[in-house]
Amino acid sequence: MARTAIEFRNVSKQYANTSQYAVTGVNMRISEGSFITILGTSGSGKTTLLKMVNRIYEATSGEILYFGESIKNLKIEEYRRKIGYVIQQVGLFPHMTVEENIGTIPQILRWDTDKIAKRVEALLELVCLPPRDFKKRYPRQLSGGQQQRVGLARAMAADPDLMLMDEPFGAIDAITRQNLQEELIGIQRKLNKTILFVTHDVSEAFKLGDKVMIMHEGKIQQFDTPYGIISKPANEYVARLIATQDIVQRLKVLKAQSVMLPVDAQVSDRAFRVGTEESLHNILTYFLEHDQNHVLVEDCGRGVVGKITWEQLKVSTRQGKILSA
């Protein structure tokens, strides 16, 4: 059982000079190592919720716990250094080179120069920017996508346990965004960080999140896995939100393991095999392209763990469709 990284206890936020609450009575636990996306339209309270975690905004009432400790009792600067922070506007320091930007926090933590240099190189490699070409550049010499890669590297510089990301890919063109999303998934798998990721883009939320938290009018509407939300929307609002995605889009976020049927005994079948994380969209494509009516689902450690038939695919797709219509 993973530890709880962040816990919200009845957290509310009301901004000065407004009568309405931006966030109302949020209760939630986020376990260590999970990738949580927070989905909502503007004004839903999603950014407020995120920025209360690192105390950019202070909660009006309630309590937020970081690994069991109330964040109000932690020394704010030291606490923030354990959290990677990435925002849509990137916020790189324009007068510092890429290298200096990434090295900011390690320098404050008094790492020695050698260690900082090595760390900067490793991080630039991780975000796919060759260090030799990039470390001496200034932010304005980078494209939007490159800037956000540096932003991501800077946020990870001191190896934080938790990453807070506020629409980090919101201002980036579609193709670069796709790449960045995939790289982020890869990074998360590799480093097992706890990530809270705010977005207004439904497919981004479903693609990235192990679990998706849907916010509306300051309240959590539903907090579940992408499959859980698509198959059982908690209320009218969630149903309408996911209905904005067409059916093929929704298949992209559903993974093989979420709809597979159990297989009996030994499988000697020579049918096509897919991984547990394979999207139903790709499986549908396979069915359409080949004259086949089932595939086997394989877990790399345990061999075949389930199967998906043409019928099962239709049923689970329609289920989502009916429930969300």
Added chain:
Amino acid sequence: MINESIAYLLLNIDKYYEAVMVHIEISLAALAVSFMIAVPLGIWCSKNGSVSYSVINAFTILRIIPSLAVLVIAMPILGTGFVPALFALTLLAIPPILINTYSGFRNIDPFVLECAAGMGMNAGKILLAIEIPLAMPLILTGLRTSATEVIASATLASYIGAGGLGDFIFTGIGMNDVRILLIGGMSVALLSVLTEVSLTAVQHMVTKYQRD
């Protein structure tokens, strides 16, 4: 004419040297004092929106009063010589530095500051490592404006016995002697140009990141 001026200059070289030194001294002192007042005040204004307008307006109004008038008003209180001259010139030099410091800080991208805070930098570190370097180009622009004005106005200090290149100009006018007038006038102009050039070079250095 020029030759006659140079001849006069050579004859009075000791007096000239002293005048130049006094002029530089008085200007530098006024700039240093006003820099030390205006920069912290500008920073404070940029972080306290409600008072910023009154503070900036107060200094701008003070600046409208001609320096000569300030000198005359200050004389009964501060006497003659260096101190009232320094006072008048400081008052003249504060507004450009103040306003530019204020705008320099206000122009910093708020998201840069949000990131700095969110990363765990404390207020002091943010000020020294982020805000001051980013505001520096504008602060220097203010300093340049002040410097030019102070060097020109420092000639007036001679009126109340503080010395400087004004001595040559007013002697020249008084004796209707263009030779002497030229020495004073040309020297002040040269001093202004040299200051402008060197401050521009400094500014060029601190804005390197905006260009290449």
